[in-house]
Amino acid sequence: MINDGFRDSSEDERRAEIIARLRDLYPGTARELCELDFSTPFQLLAATILSAQCTDKRVNMVTPKLFESYGTPTLLASADIVDVEEIIKSTGFYHNKAKNLIAMARSVLEGGGELPNEMEGLSSLAGVGRKTANVVLSVAFDKPGLPVDTHVMRLSKLLGFTTLSDPVKIELELNEMVPPRDRGALSLRMILHGRAVCVARKPRCHACALADLCPAFIALAKD
DNA sequence: ATCCCGAGGG
DNA sequence: CCCTCTGGAT
Structure with missing residues:
Protein backbone atom coordinates (compact mmCIF):
# COMPACT_ATOMS: atom_id res chain seq x y z
CA MET A 1 0.00 0.00 0.00
CA ILE A 2 1.39 3.38 -1.00
CA ASN A 3 1.87 5.69 1.93
CA ASP A 4 4.86 8.01 1.77
CA LEU A 25 -28.90 11.17 7.53
CA TYR A 26 -28.88 14.53 9.29
CA PRO A 27 -29.31 17.25 6.67
CA GLY A 28 -29.16 20.95 7.45
CA THR A 29 -26.88 23.64 8.78
CA ALA A 30 -25.32 23.73 12.22
CA ARG A 31 -27.98 26.23 13.22
CA GLU A 32 -30.73 23.89 12.03
CA LEU A 33 -29.18 20.79 13.59
CA CYS A 34 -28.66 22.39 16.99
CA GLU A 35 -31.37 21.26 19.39
CA LEU A 36 -30.79 23.83 22.11
CA ASP A 37 -33.49 26.51 22.25
CA PHE A 38 -32.31 30.13 22.20
CA SER A 39 -32.99 33.47 20.56
CA THR A 40 -29.65 35.29 20.88
CA PRO A 41 -25.97 34.25 20.81
CA PHE A 42 -25.80 35.12 24.50
CA GLN A 43 -28.65 32.74 25.25
CA LEU A 44 -27.02 29.99 23.21
CA LEU A 45 -23.86 30.46 25.23
CA ALA A 46 -25.83 30.19 28.48
CA ALA A 47 -27.66 27.09 27.24
CA THR A 48 -24.39 25.49 26.17
CA ILE A 49 -22.85 26.11 29.60
CA LEU A 50 -25.87 24.34 31.07
CA SER A 51 -25.51 21.42 28.68
CA ALA A 52 -22.40 20.03 30.37
CA GLN A 53 -23.12 16.45 31.46
CA CYS A 54 -26.79 16.98 30.74
CA THR A 55 -29.17 16.31 27.85
CA ASP A 56 -30.36 19.11 25.54
CA LYS A 57 -33.94 18.21 26.41
CA ARG A 58 -33.30 18.88 30.07
CA VAL A 59 -31.58 22.20 29.25
CA ASN A 60 -34.58 23.24 27.16
CA MET A 61 -36.85 22.59 30.15
CA VAL A 62 -35.07 25.19 32.29
CA THR A 63 -33.98 27.89 29.83
CA PRO A 64 -37.45 29.42 29.22
CA LYS A 65 -37.68 30.34 32.89
CA LEU A 66 -34.01 31.33 33.06
CA PHE A 67 -34.25 33.63 30.04
CA GLU A 68 -37.54 35.10 31.21
CA SER A 69 -35.68 36.72 34.12
CA TYR A 70 -32.04 36.57 33.03
CA GLY A 71 -32.00 36.47 29.25
CA THR A 72 -29.49 39.29 28.72
CA PRO A 73 -25.94 39.99 30.02
CA THR A 74 -27.19 42.92 32.09
CA LEU A 75 -29.95 40.95 33.79
CA LEU A 76 -27.86 37.84 34.40
CA ALA A 77 -24.85 39.82 35.66
CA SER A 78 -26.85 41.14 38.60
CA ALA A 79 -28.85 37.97 39.24
CA ASP A 80 -29.23 36.39 42.65
CA ILE A 81 -27.14 33.23 42.49
CA VAL A 82 -29.55 31.27 44.67
CA ASP A 83 -32.40 32.13 42.32
CA VAL A 84 -30.35 31.02 39.31
CA GLU A 85 -29.39 27.82 41.11
CA GLU A 86 -33.01 26.97 41.77
CA ILE A 87 -33.98 27.53 38.15
CA ILE A 88 -31.17 25.44 36.68
CA LYS A 89 -30.90 22.85 39.44
CA SER A 90 -32.14 19.89 37.39
CA THR A 91 -29.31 20.29 34.86
CA GLY A 92 -26.77 19.17 37.45
CA PHE A 93 -23.52 20.82 38.61
CA TYR A 94 -25.78 23.69 39.51
CA HIS A 95 -23.48 25.52 41.95
CA ASN A 96 -20.73 25.69 39.33
CA LYS A 97 -23.06 26.45 36.47
CA ALA A 98 -24.88 29.26 38.29
CA LYS A 99 -21.57 30.79 39.33
CA MET A 104 -19.75 34.92 32.23
CA ALA A 105 -22.41 37.65 32.00
CA ARG A 106 -20.21 40.00 34.00
CA SER A 107 -17.20 39.39 31.79
CA VAL A 108 -19.38 40.04 28.74
CA LEU A 109 -20.40 43.38 30.25
CA GLU A 110 -16.81 44.25 31.08
CA GLY A 111 -15.99 43.56 27.45
CA GLY A 112 -18.57 46.11 26.33
CA GLY A 113 -21.76 44.02 26.48
CA GLU A 114 -21.29 42.43 23.06
CA LEU A 115 -20.58 38.70 22.91
CA PRO A 116 -17.16 38.00 21.34
CA ASN A 117 -17.39 36.21 17.99
CA GLU A 118 -13.97 34.58 17.94
CA MET A 119 -12.32 31.74 19.87
CA GLU A 120 -9.96 33.96 21.88
CA GLY A 121 -12.62 36.23 23.29
CA LEU A 122 -15.18 33.53 23.88
CA SER A 123 -12.91 31.08 25.66
CA SER A 124 -11.57 33.84 27.90
CA LEU A 125 -15.06 34.20 29.39
CA ALA A 126 -15.64 32.51 32.74
CA GLY A 127 -16.94 28.98 32.36
CA VAL A 128 -16.39 28.93 28.60
CA GLY A 129 -13.95 26.32 27.30
CA ARG A 130 -13.00 25.41 23.77
CA LYS A 131 -15.94 23.07 23.19
CA THR A 132 -18.51 25.66 24.29
CA ALA A 133 -16.78 28.38 22.28
CA ASN A 134 -16.91 26.21 19.16
CA VAL A 135 -20.65 25.66 19.65
CA VAL A 136 -21.28 29.40 19.75
CA LEU A 137 -18.97 30.09 16.80
CA SER A 138 -20.59 27.51 14.54
CA VAL A 139 -24.23 27.72 15.61
CA ALA A 140 -24.75 31.37 16.54
CA PHE A 141 -22.17 33.06 14.32
CA ASP A 142 -22.07 30.63 11.39
CA LYS A 143 -18.28 30.53 11.66
CA PRO A 144 -15.92 27.55 11.37
CA GLY A 145 -15.90 25.68 14.66
CA LEU A 146 -15.92 21.96 15.41
CA PRO A 147 -17.04 21.17 18.95
CA VAL A 148 -15.49 17.94 20.21
CA ASP A 149 -17.67 16.57 22.97
CA THR A 150 -17.99 13.09 24.42
CA HIS A 151 -19.93 11.83 21.37
CA VAL A 152 -17.58 13.31 18.78
CA MET A 153 -14.68 11.85 20.73
CA ARG A 154 -16.24 8.37 20.91
CA LEU A 155 -17.39 8.23 17.29
CA SER A 156 -14.09 9.60 15.99
CA LYS A 157 -12.31 6.67 17.59
CA LEU A 158 -14.85 4.01 16.60
CA LEU A 159 -15.03 5.25 13.01
CA GLY A 160 -11.24 5.32 12.74
CA PHE A 161 -11.02 9.08 12.27
CA THR A 162 -8.37 9.29 15.00
CA THR A 163 -6.26 7.25 17.35
CA LEU A 164 -5.73 10.20 19.69
CA SER A 165 -7.55 11.15 22.89
CA ASP A 166 -6.73 14.86 23.17
CA PRO A 167 -9.93 16.69 22.07
CA VAL A 168 -7.96 19.62 20.61
CA LYS A 169 -5.88 17.31 18.45
CA ILE A 170 -9.00 15.45 17.36
CA GLU A 171 -10.60 18.77 16.45
CA LEU A 172 -7.62 19.63 14.25
CA GLU A 173 -7.73 16.21 12.59
CA LEU A 174 -11.43 16.50 11.88
CA ASN A 175 -10.90 20.03 10.55
CA GLU A 176 -8.81 18.53 7.76
CA MET A 177 -11.66 16.25 6.68
CA VAL A 178 -14.24 18.91 5.80
CA PRO A 179 -14.27 22.46 4.43
CA PRO A 180 -14.55 25.17 7.12
CA ARG A 181 -18.22 25.88 6.52
CA ASP A 182 -19.16 22.21 7.19
CA ARG A 183 -17.29 21.81 10.46
CA GLY A 184 -20.04 22.73 12.89
CA ALA A 185 -22.58 20.57 11.08
CA LEU A 186 -20.22 17.58 11.08
CA SER A 187 -19.89 17.86 14.84
CA LEU A 188 -23.68 18.06 15.29
CA ARG A 189 -24.21 15.10 12.96
CA MET A 190 -21.79 12.95 14.93
CA ILE A 191 -23.53 14.02 18.14
CA LEU A 192 -26.99 13.18 16.77
CA HIS A 193 -25.75 9.83 15.48
CA GLY A 194 -24.04 9.17 18.79
CA ARG A 195 -27.28 9.78 20.65
CA ALA A 196 -29.65 7.92 18.35
CA VAL A 197 -27.60 5.03 16.93
CA CYS A 198 -23.98 4.80 18.07
CA VAL A 199 -25.08 4.92 21.70
CA ALA A 200 -22.25 4.79 24.23
CA ARG A 201 -23.41 1.87 26.31
CA LYS A 202 -25.13 -0.20 23.64
CA PRO A 203 -24.30 0.80 20.06
CA ARG A 204 -27.12 -0.17 17.67
CA CYS A 205 -24.81 -1.40 14.93
CA HIS A 206 -27.61 -3.38 13.27
CA ALA A 207 -29.43 -0.09 12.64
CA CYS A 208 -26.33 1.88 11.69
CA ALA A 209 -26.01 3.14 8.13
CA LEU A 210 -22.25 3.44 8.62
CA ALA A 211 -21.61 -0.11 9.85
CA ASP A 212 -20.05 -1.38 6.60
CA LEU A 213 -17.52 1.48 6.80
CA CYS A 214 -16.91 1.26 10.56
CA PRO A 215 -13.68 -0.44 11.72
CA ALA A 216 -15.17 -1.05 15.16
CA PHE A 217 -18.16 -2.93 13.71
CA ILE A 218 -16.07 -4.83 11.19
CA ALA A 219 -13.71 -5.99 13.93
CA LEU A 220 -16.70 -6.98 16.06
CA ALA A 221 -18.45 -8.85 13.24
CA LYS A 222 -15.30 -10.79 12.41
CA ASP A 223 -16.32 -13.88 14.41
C1' DA B 1 -23.96 1.07 37.41
C1' DT B 2 -23.26 4.22 33.58
C1' DC B 3 -23.92 8.07 30.82
C1' DC B 4 -25.45 12.97 29.42
C1' DC B 5 -23.07 18.52 23.62
C1' DG B 6 -17.46 20.26 30.21
C1' DA B 7 -14.66 23.40 32.74
C1' DG B 8 -11.58 24.63 36.37
C1' DG B 9 -8.28 23.48 39.56
C1' DG B 10 -4.42 20.73 41.56
C1' DC C 1 -2.35 13.56 34.27
C1' DC C 2 -5.95 13.49 38.00
C1' DC C 3 -10.07 15.13 40.64
C1' DT C 4 -14.51 17.54 41.63
C1' DC C 5 -18.96 19.22 40.70
C1' DT C 6 -24.67 17.07 40.25
C1' DG C 7 -29.45 15.61 38.91
C1' DG C 8 -31.95 12.81 35.79
C1' DA C 9 -32.59 8.89 32.61
C1' DT C 10 -31.94 4.06 31.45
Whole structure:
Protein backbone atom coordinates (compact mmCIF):
# COMPACT_ATOMS: atom_id res chain seq x y z
CA MET A 1 0.00 0.00 0.00
CA ILE A 2 1.39 3.38 -1.00
CA ASN A 3 1.87 5.69 1.93
CA ASP A 4 4.86 8.01 1.77
CA GLY A 5 3.83 10.10 4.73
CA PHE A 6 0.53 10.82 3.02
CA ARG A 7 -2.69 9.17 3.98
CA ASP A 8 -3.84 6.20 1.98
CA SER A 9 -6.30 7.41 -0.67
CA SER A 10 -8.77 4.59 0.03
CA GLU A 11 -8.85 5.73 3.64
CA ASP A 12 -9.66 9.24 2.46
CA GLU A 13 -12.52 7.83 0.40
CA ARG A 14 -13.85 5.80 3.32
CA ARG A 15 -13.93 8.90 5.50
CA ALA A 16 -15.52 10.99 2.77
CA GLU A 17 -18.24 8.37 2.31
CA ILE A 18 -19.00 8.34 6.05
CA ILE A 19 -19.23 12.13 6.05
CA ALA A 20 -21.52 12.07 3.00
CA ARG A 21 -23.82 9.52 4.62
CA LEU A 22 -23.98 11.53 7.82
CA ARG A 23 -24.97 14.56 5.76
CA ASP A 24 -27.82 12.57 4.17
CA LEU A 25 -28.90 11.17 7.53
CA TYR A 26 -28.88 14.53 9.29
CA PRO A 27 -29.31 17.25 6.67
CA GLY A 28 -29.16 20.95 7.45
CA THR A 29 -26.88 23.64 8.78
CA ALA A 30 -25.32 23.73 12.22
CA ARG A 31 -27.98 26.23 13.22
CA GLU A 32 -30.73 23.89 12.03
CA LEU A 33 -29.18 20.79 13.59
CA CYS A 34 -28.66 22.39 16.99
CA GLU A 35 -31.37 21.26 19.39
CA LEU A 36 -30.79 23.83 22.11
CA ASP A 37 -33.49 26.51 22.25
CA PHE A 38 -32.31 30.13 22.20
CA SER A 39 -32.99 33.47 20.56
CA THR A 40 -29.65 35.29 20.88
CA PRO A 41 -25.97 34.25 20.81
CA PHE A 42 -25.80 35.12 24.50
CA GLN A 43 -28.65 32.74 25.25
CA LEU A 44 -27.02 29.99 23.21
CA LEU A 45 -23.86 30.46 25.23
CA ALA A 46 -25.83 30.19 28.48
CA ALA A 47 -27.66 27.09 27.24
CA THR A 48 -24.39 25.49 26.17
CA ILE A 49 -22.85 26.11 29.60
CA LEU A 50 -25.87 24.34 31.07
CA SER A 51 -25.51 21.42 28.68
CA ALA A 52 -22.40 20.03 30.37
CA GLN A 53 -23.12 16.45 31.46
CA CYS A 54 -26.79 16.98 30.74
CA THR A 55 -29.17 16.31 27.85
CA ASP A 56 -30.36 19.11 25.54
CA LYS A 57 -33.94 18.21 26.41
CA ARG A 58 -33.30 18.88 30.07
CA VAL A 59 -31.58 22.20 29.25
CA ASN A 60 -34.58 23.24 27.16
CA MET A 61 -36.85 22.59 30.15
CA VAL A 62 -35.07 25.19 32.29
CA THR A 63 -33.98 27.89 29.83
CA PRO A 64 -37.45 29.42 29.22
CA LYS A 65 -37.68 30.34 32.89
CA LEU A 66 -34.01 31.33 33.06
CA PHE A 67 -34.25 33.63 30.04
CA GLU A 68 -37.54 35.10 31.21
CA SER A 69 -35.68 36.72 34.12
CA TYR A 70 -32.04 36.57 33.03
CA GLY A 71 -32.00 36.47 29.25
CA THR A 72 -29.49 39.29 28.72
CA PRO A 73 -25.94 39.99 30.02
CA THR A 74 -27.19 42.92 32.09
CA LEU A 75 -29.95 40.95 33.79
CA LEU A 76 -27.86 37.84 34.40
CA ALA A 77 -24.85 39.82 35.66
CA SER A 78 -26.85 41.14 38.60
CA ALA A 79 -28.85 37.97 39.24
CA ASP A 80 -29.23 36.39 42.65
CA ILE A 81 -27.14 33.23 42.49
CA VAL A 82 -29.55 31.27 44.67
CA ASP A 83 -32.40 32.13 42.32
CA VAL A 84 -30.35 31.02 39.31
CA GLU A 85 -29.39 27.82 41.11
CA GLU A 86 -33.01 26.97 41.77
CA ILE A 87 -33.98 27.53 38.15
CA ILE A 88 -31.17 25.44 36.68
CA LYS A 89 -30.90 22.85 39.44
CA SER A 90 -32.14 19.89 37.39
CA THR A 91 -29.31 20.29 34.86
CA GLY A 92 -26.77 19.17 37.45
CA PHE A 93 -23.52 20.82 38.61
CA TYR A 94 -25.78 23.69 39.51
CA HIS A 95 -23.48 25.52 41.95
CA ASN A 96 -20.73 25.69 39.33
CA LYS A 97 -23.06 26.45 36.47
CA ALA A 98 -24.88 29.26 38.29
CA LYS A 99 -21.57 30.79 39.33
CA ASN A 100 -20.20 30.45 35.80
CA LEU A 101 -23.33 31.91 34.18
CA ILE A 102 -23.21 35.04 36.33
CA ALA A 103 -19.43 35.42 35.99
CA MET A 104 -19.75 34.92 32.23
CA ALA A 105 -22.41 37.65 32.00
CA ARG A 106 -20.21 40.00 34.00
CA SER A 107 -17.20 39.39 31.79
CA VAL A 108 -19.38 40.04 28.74
CA LEU A 109 -20.40 43.38 30.25
CA GLU A 110 -16.81 44.25 31.08
CA GLY A 111 -15.99 43.56 27.45
CA GLY A 112 -18.57 46.11 26.33
CA GLY A 113 -21.76 44.02 26.48
CA GLU A 114 -21.29 42.43 23.06
CA LEU A 115 -20.58 38.70 22.91
CA PRO A 116 -17.16 38.00 21.34
CA ASN A 117 -17.39 36.21 17.99
CA GLU A 118 -13.97 34.58 17.94
CA MET A 119 -12.32 31.74 19.87
CA GLU A 120 -9.96 33.96 21.88
CA GLY A 121 -12.62 36.23 23.29
CA LEU A 122 -15.18 33.53 23.88
CA SER A 123 -12.91 31.08 25.66
CA SER A 124 -11.57 33.84 27.90
CA LEU A 125 -15.06 34.20 29.39
CA ALA A 126 -15.64 32.51 32.74
CA GLY A 127 -16.94 28.98 32.36
CA VAL A 128 -16.39 28.93 28.60
CA GLY A 129 -13.95 26.32 27.30
CA ARG A 130 -13.00 25.41 23.77
CA LYS A 131 -15.94 23.07 23.19
CA THR A 132 -18.51 25.66 24.29
CA ALA A 133 -16.78 28.38 22.28
CA ASN A 134 -16.91 26.21 19.16
CA VAL A 135 -20.65 25.66 19.65
CA VAL A 136 -21.28 29.40 19.75
CA LEU A 137 -18.97 30.09 16.80
CA SER A 138 -20.59 27.51 14.54
CA VAL A 139 -24.23 27.72 15.61
CA ALA A 140 -24.75 31.37 16.54
CA PHE A 141 -22.17 33.06 14.32
CA ASP A 142 -22.07 30.63 11.39
CA LYS A 143 -18.28 30.53 11.66
CA PRO A 144 -15.92 27.55 11.37
CA GLY A 145 -15.90 25.68 14.66
CA LEU A 146 -15.92 21.96 15.41
CA PRO A 147 -17.04 21.17 18.95
CA VAL A 148 -15.49 17.94 20.21
CA ASP A 149 -17.67 16.57 22.97
CA THR A 150 -17.99 13.09 24.42
CA HIS A 151 -19.93 11.83 21.37
CA VAL A 152 -17.58 13.31 18.78
CA MET A 153 -14.68 11.85 20.73
CA ARG A 154 -16.24 8.37 20.91
CA LEU A 155 -17.39 8.23 17.29
CA SER A 156 -14.09 9.60 15.99
CA LYS A 157 -12.31 6.67 17.59
CA LEU A 158 -14.85 4.01 16.60
CA LEU A 159 -15.03 5.25 13.01
CA GLY A 160 -11.24 5.32 12.74
CA PHE A 161 -11.02 9.08 12.27
CA THR A 162 -8.37 9.29 15.00
CA THR A 163 -6.26 7.25 17.35
CA LEU A 164 -5.73 10.20 19.69
CA SER A 165 -7.55 11.15 22.89
CA ASP A 166 -6.73 14.86 23.17
CA PRO A 167 -9.93 16.69 22.07
CA VAL A 168 -7.96 19.62 20.61
CA LYS A 169 -5.88 17.31 18.45
CA ILE A 170 -9.00 15.45 17.36
CA GLU A 171 -10.60 18.77 16.45
CA LEU A 172 -7.62 19.63 14.25
CA GLU A 173 -7.73 16.21 12.59
CA LEU A 174 -11.43 16.50 11.88
CA ASN A 175 -10.90 20.03 10.55
CA GLU A 176 -8.81 18.53 7.76
CA MET A 177 -11.66 16.25 6.68
CA VAL A 178 -14.24 18.91 5.80
CA PRO A 179 -14.27 22.46 4.43
CA PRO A 180 -14.55 25.17 7.12
CA ARG A 181 -18.22 25.88 6.52
CA ASP A 182 -19.16 22.21 7.19
CA ARG A 183 -17.29 21.81 10.46
CA GLY A 184 -20.04 22.73 12.89
CA ALA A 185 -22.58 20.57 11.08
CA LEU A 186 -20.22 17.58 11.08
CA SER A 187 -19.89 17.86 14.84
CA LEU A 188 -23.68 18.06 15.29
CA ARG A 189 -24.21 15.10 12.96
CA MET A 190 -21.79 12.95 14.93
CA ILE A 191 -23.53 14.02 18.14
CA LEU A 192 -26.99 13.18 16.77
CA HIS A 193 -25.75 9.83 15.48
CA GLY A 194 -24.04 9.17 18.79
CA ARG A 195 -27.28 9.78 20.65
CA ALA A 196 -29.65 7.92 18.35
CA VAL A 197 -27.60 5.03 16.93
CA CYS A 198 -23.98 4.80 18.07
CA VAL A 199 -25.08 4.92 21.70
CA ALA A 200 -22.25 4.79 24.23
CA ARG A 201 -23.41 1.87 26.31
CA LYS A 202 -25.13 -0.20 23.64
CA PRO A 203 -24.30 0.80 20.06
CA ARG A 204 -27.12 -0.17 17.67
CA CYS A 205 -24.81 -1.40 14.93
CA HIS A 206 -27.61 -3.38 13.27
CA ALA A 207 -29.43 -0.09 12.64
CA CYS A 208 -26.33 1.88 11.69
CA ALA A 209 -26.01 3.14 8.13
CA LEU A 210 -22.25 3.44 8.62
CA ALA A 211 -21.61 -0.11 9.85
CA ASP A 212 -20.05 -1.38 6.60
CA LEU A 213 -17.52 1.48 6.80
CA CYS A 214 -16.91 1.26 10.56
CA PRO A 215 -13.68 -0.44 11.72
CA ALA A 216 -15.17 -1.05 15.16
CA PHE A 217 -18.16 -2.93 13.71
CA ILE A 218 -16.07 -4.83 11.19
CA ALA A 219 -13.71 -5.99 13.93
CA LEU A 220 -16.70 -6.98 16.06
CA ALA A 221 -18.45 -8.85 13.24
CA LYS A 222 -15.30 -10.79 12.41
CA ASP A 223 -16.32 -13.88 14.41
C1' DA B 1 -23.96 1.07 37.41
C1' DT B 2 -23.26 4.22 33.58
C1' DC B 3 -23.92 8.07 30.82
C1' DC B 4 -25.45 12.97 29.42
C1' DC B 5 -23.07 18.52 23.62
C1' DG B 6 -17.46 20.26 30.21
C1' DA B 7 -14.66 23.40 32.74
C1' DG B 8 -11.58 24.63 36.37
C1' DG B 9 -8.28 23.48 39.56
C1' DG B 10 -4.42 20.73 41.56
C1' DC C 1 -2.35 13.56 34.27
C1' DC C 2 -5.95 13.49 38.00
C1' DC C 3 -10.07 15.13 40.64
C1' DT C 4 -14.51 17.54 41.63
C1' DC C 5 -18.96 19.22 40.70
C1' DT C 6 -24.67 17.07 40.25
C1' DG C 7 -29.45 15.61 38.91
C1' DG C 8 -31.95 12.81 35.79
C1' DA C 9 -32.59 8.89 32.61
C1' DT C 10 -31.94 4.06 31.45
